[in-house]
Amino acid sequence: xxxxxxxxxxxxxxxxxxxxxxxxxxxxxxxxxxxxxxxxxxxxxxxxxxxxxxxxxxxxxxxxxxxxxxxxxxxxxxxxxxxxxxxxxxxxxxxxxxxxxxxxxxxxxxxxxxxxxxxxxxxxxxxxxxxxxxxxxxxxxxxxxxxxxxxxxxxxxxxxxxxxxxxxxxxxxxxxxxxxxxxxxxxxxxxxxxxxxxxxxxxxxxxxxxxxxxxxxxxxxxxxxxxxxxxxxxxxxxxxxxxxxxxxxxxxxxxxxxxxxxxxxxxxxxxxxxxxxxxxxxxxxxxxxxxxxxxxxxxxxxxxxxxxxxxxxxxxxxxxxxxxxxxxxxxxxxxxxxxxxxxxxxxxxxxxxxxxxxxxxxxxxxxxxxxxxxxxxxxxxxxxxxxxxxxxxxxxxxxxxxxxxxxxxxxxxxxxxxxxxxxxxxxxxxxxxxxxxxxxxxxxxxxxxxxxxxxxxxxxxxxxxxxxxxxxxxxxxxxxxxxxxxxxxxxxxxxxxxxxxxxxxxxxxxxxxxxxxxxxxxxxxxxxxxxxxxxxxxxxxxxxxxxxxxxxxxxxxxxxxxxxxxxxxxxxxxxxxxxxxxxxxxxxxxxxxxxxxxxxxxxxxxxxxxxxxxxxxxxxxxxxxxxxxxxxxxxxxxxxxxxxxxxxxxxxxxxxxxxxxxxxxxxxxxxxxxxxxxxxxxxxxxxxxxxxxxxxxxxxxxxxxxxxxxxxxxxxxxxxxxxxxxxxxx
Amino acid sequence: xxxxxxxxxxxxxxxxxxxxxxxxxxxxxxxxxxxxxxxxxxxxxxxxxxxxxxxxxxxxxxxxxxxxxxxxxxxxxxxxxxxxxxxxxxxxxxxxxxxxxxxxxxxxxxxxxxxxxxxxxxxxxxxxxxxxxxxxxxxxxxxxxxxxxxxxxxxxxxxxxxxxxxxx
Numbered sequence: 001x002x003x004x005x006x007x008x009x010x011x012x013x014x015x016x017x018x019x020x021x022x023x024x025x026x027x028x029x030x031x032x033x034x035x036x037x038x039x040x041x042x043x044x045x046x047x048x049x050x051x052x053x054x055x056x057x058x059x060x061x062x063x064x065x066x067x068x069x070x071x072x073x074x075x076x077x078x079x080x081x082x083x084x085x086x087x088x089x090x091x092x093x094x095x096x097x098x099x100x101x102x103x104x105x106x107x108x109x110x111x112x113x114x115x116x117x118x119x120x121x122x123x124x125x126x127x128x129x130x131x132x133x134x135x136x137x138x139x140x141x142x143x144x145x146x147x148x149x150x151x152x153x154x155x156x157x158x159x160x161x162x163x164x165x166x167x168x169x170x171x172x173x174x175x176x177x178x179x180x181x182x183x184x185x186x187x188x189x190x191x192x193x194x195x196x197x198x199x200x201x202x203x204x205x206x207x208x209x210x211x212x213x214x215x216x217x218x219x220x221x222x223x224x225x226x227x228x229x230x231x232x233x234x235x236x237x238x239x240x241x242x243x244x245x246x247x248x249x250x251x252x253x254x255x256x257x258x259x260x261x262x263x264x265x266x267x268x269x270x271x272x273x274x275x276x277x278x279x280x281x282x283x284x285x286x287x288x289x290x291x292x293x294x295x296x297x298x299x300x301x302x303x304x305x306x307x308x309x310x311x312x313x314x315x316x317x318x319x320x321x322x323x324x325x326x327x328x329x330x331x332x333x334x335x336x337x338x339x340x341x342x343x344x345x346x347x348x349x350x351x352x353x354x355x356x357x358x359x360x361x362x363x364x365x366x367x368x369x370x371x372x373x374x375x376x377x378x379x380x381x382x383x384x385x386x387x388x389x390x391x392x393x394x395x396x397x398x399x400x401x402x403x404x405x406x407x408x409x410x411x412x413x414x415x416x417x418x419x420x421x422x423x424x425x426x427x428x429x430x431x432x433x434x435x436x437x438x439x440x441x442x443x444x445x446x447x448x449x450x451x452x453x454x455x456x457x458x459x460x461x462x463x464x465x466x467x468x469x470x471x472x473x474x475x476x477x478x479x480x481x482x483x484x485x486x487x488x489x490x491x492x493x494x495x496x497x498x499x500x501x502x503x504x505x506x507x508x509x510x511x512x513x514x515x516x517x518x519x520x521x522x523x524x525x526x527x528x529x530x531x532x533x534x535x536x537x538x539x540x541x542x543x544x545x546x547x548x549x550x551x552x553x554x555x556x557x558x559x560x561x562x563x564x565x566x567x568x569x570x571x572x573x574x575x576x577x578x579x580x581x582x583x584x585x586x587x588x589x590x591x592x593x594x595x596x597x598x599x600x601x602x603x604x605x606x607x608x609x610x611x612x613x614x615x616x617x618x619x620x621x622x623x624x625x626x627x628x629x630x631x632x633x634x635x636x637x638x639x640x641x642x643x644x645x646x647x648x649x650x651x652x653x654x655x656x657x658x659x660x661x662x663x664x665x666x667x668x669x670x671x672x673x674x675x676x677x678x679x680x681x682x683x684x685x686x687x688x689x690x691x692x693x694x695x696x697x698x699x700x701x702x703x704x705x706x707x708x709x710x711x712x713x714x715x716x717x718x719x720x721x722x723x724x725x726x727x728x729x730x
Numbered sequence: 731x732x733x734x735x736x737x738x739x740x741x742x743x744x745x746x747x748x749x750x751x752x753x754x755x756x757x758x759x760x761x762x763x764x765x766x767x768x769x770x771x772x773x774x775x776x777x778x779x780x781x782x783x784x785x786x787x788x789x790x791x792x793x794x795x796x797x798x799x800x801x802x803x804x805x806x807x808x809x810x811x812x813x814x815x816x817x818x819x820x821x822x823x824x825x826x827x828x829x830x831x832x833x834x835x836x837x838x839x840x841x842x843x844x845x846x847x848x849x850x851x852x853x854x855x856x857x858x859x860x861x862x863x864x865x866x867x868x869x870x871x872x873x874x875x876x877x878x879x880x881x882x883x884x885x886x887x888x889x890x891x892x893x894x895x896x897x898x
Contacts, residue, residue, distance in 0.1 A: 030824065033820075033821040034811070035810050035829075036826055036832050037820045037832055037833075038805070038807075039763070039764020039766075039804035039833040040764065042763070043763075045767075046757070125758065127747075130749070190879075192879055193766070193768045193776055194828070194830040243828040243830060243880055244828075275769040275771065275774075470828055471826075471829065471880045473827070623824065623827075626827055626882060630827065630882070631881075632881075633881030657771060657773060663877055663879060664881065666871075666874045666876070666878075667871050667873075667874040669884065671888075672884050
């Protein structure tokens with residue numbers, strides 16, 4: 001039986017709040033935690049498979065051109081080698097998130113350094129790795145486009161991604177205070193700890209792939225389409241995913257190549273990308289050039305706002321980093337101009353890295369807002385509060401809920417912001433200059449179609465969906481929703497995830513996973529409650545479910561007794577509807593940081609950092625907090641160390657490993673503080689929850705950069721804020 | 731090539747290519763997949779195991795170099811139903827999210843606490859002799875060879891602090 005909800009109207013019943021189990025929102029430990037801390041959670045490359053052989057990719061060393069010839073026979077004769085494969089179906093680029101069809105294929109045409117061209121399959125990993133180094137591929141190079149800011153390269157301005165309202169030039173001319181500045185952000189890598197990997201095995205015409213994927217419903221379609229087979233013949237299994245952050249949204253080289261190879265050699269094949277291959281062949285976040293124009297009156301009220309962004313992408317790809325996504329609605333200003341430009345380059349494919357758009361767009365906008373605050377002599381918190389719109393400033397839609405004002409106030413209070421001294425270089429501890437900075441956080445919110453099966457049996461509850469848990473807490477939060485709705489203790493709930501044989505959901509991405517699939521679980525549970533009520537002859541509203549008992553009036557019945565041998569199984573389906581269009585939905589927050597800048601070396605250390613966030617109902621205070629910690633730490637990396645460096649001669653990524661691409665390490669991150677605000681958003685979902693996985697990065701780097709300015713008086717407009725850039729001005 | 735290894739107290743006779751790293755021997759040959767491969771270049775710490783009492787990156791050493799060595803992996807530290815104090819502390823403090831770096835973090839922290847007990851100083855220690863105090867700064871410094879992209883560092887520090895406190 002199926003229960004269905006289309007989210008056409010806001011749900012203000014807040015049903016989860018009137019339940020009795022008391023588990024929703026609680027900071028419970030992760031259900032799968034004991035497996036993870038004991039090393040027994042099984043990731044893609046770890047499935048025990050008989051007769052497994054190993055494949056290693058061989059890749060392009062040129063940026064543009066084509067393959068002339070592959071000298072396969074010397075390698076085919078090597079010890080243990082089973083095959084050299086250059087199948088036309090090998091991917092050129094991985095799939096973008098929610099593509100649902102094959103990405104661009106055909107390895108003979110070369111578009112970037114590092115593009116996979118072939119693979120070697122051998123009995124052992126060591127044999128395959130060595131043989132791959134020996135494969136000679138003759139290529140013919142043609143001219144590549146490599147400079148994202150060259151004036152001679154065409155820039156695309158896609159229709160529908162440009163906004164012009166009022167007269168920004170005039171607003172700038174008439175402004176009491178204005179900012180017109182150009183900023184740069186570098187490319188970023190998701191750098192999830194588990195490299196992309198797949199084990200593919202065929203049983204007749206049926207394919208099973210154990211892979212590290214974020215969005216199984218789409219990945220199944222993408223893989224099947226890439227192989228030219230029916231999606232019904234493809235099963236993807238990903239119960240544990242060692243991080244994704246966007247890099248595993250779409251099907252990637254590993255799964256497609258492993259499937260082709262397994263067919264070719266008639267044996268299961270494992271293919272794991274090396275760390276360098278992860279950097280060079282999976283998604284990068286595009287670098288950006290951003291020009292911000294802010295016009296304000298004497299009181300700091302914005303009269304004009306301009307945000308122009310230039311990002312890069314490979315030819316033919318439709319995705320481009322939506323830099324100004326939150327600029328459209330964050331601050332009121334009558335005169336607005338938002339420009340989105342794309343330059344086509346021969347660099348690794350650009351795609352989603354945690355919070356595509358806001359991660360760099362909010363960061364730059366919030367750096368510019370700090371510059372305006374300084375120029376106008378207005379407190380940065382007050383400046384933002386003054387410019388919060390009461391409806392979407394472009395299309396006049398109301399906001400579903402709006403907690404920026406509260407987040408700013410709460411953050412200022414918790415961080416003791418009033419003690420900040422606005423004049424740079426005001427606070428010194430020995431060699432170190434201390435400064436405080438802040439920024440706003442915002443990230444768009446969306447609900448996606450999702451399904452989930454919930455079965456209430458004598459033993460407890462079972463939840464099944466193809467949704468993934470990439471560290472997001474899915475196992476636990478789905479169980480908390482069902483436990484609350486059905487009055488079943490957590491130790492009697494099983495969550496089964498990450499298998500395309502289960503009801504499909506939108507996967508983990510865009511921060512929509514928990515609210516979408518969680519709503520599907522909720523919808524199924526509401527139906528189960530209705531059926532229990534019918535059995536007991538009462539109204540669902542008069543039914544209390546707690547600790548495995550159904551209580552109506554003064555009668556208590558054990559659920560096991562009530563259900564007997566006939567478990568109640570309901571497929572819950574939720575679909576976005578009118579609420580996605582009628583209102584503007586976003587999450588909000590505020591970041592505060594205290595940094596120390598060394599007055600001699602210009603080294604920057606983050607001493608304290610606070611994030612205050614509002615994302616609707618919090619499903620689990622512990623896992624939600626950890627998602628925020630992760631986002632804020634990405635922000636520290638963006639602010640201070642993370643930068644993909646491209647060789648100007650061929651566009652290749654120079655720092656393609658974890659020694660040279662600097663993620664924050666433990667010593668870079670102080671005891672971050674996270675405050676989650678109480679909120680219910682009735683428009684967002686029937687559980688009143690919004691996404692939280694990306695909010696913590698959306699603007700975070702700016703608070704650190706702004707704190708650096710407050711500490712030492714140097715304004716860096718090119719991220720990351722490395723000491724060479726500060727030292728030059730110190 | 732034949733190598734004899736003692737892993738988690740059990741003898742293993744390994745027959746493997748001499749190019750096989752200790753990490754690949756554990757994962758591919760001995761099916762001890764708790765030890766993770768994050769970079770294969772000694773840059774991330776996900777493959778940390780304890781060899782003769784000291785934590786090392788198992789990707790940076792060949793299995794055949796460890797004939798006769800005693801190796802402890804995450805599987806030897808505790809099981810899902812019988813967690814070590816540190817494993818339980820990681821669970822309670824949410825010192826992980828995706829879980830991929832976690833076995834390396836826990837092996838690293840297990841050996842790190844012994845290093846502190848033995849009086850080893852670190853870059854941030856005030857003095858080079860005597861027992862270092864296990865401050866958050868000391869934990870952060872000593873655990874910086876183990877990357878966590880989910881970025882649970884504050885929770886990892888809290889877990890280690892709690893485990894060290896309860897063991898004392």
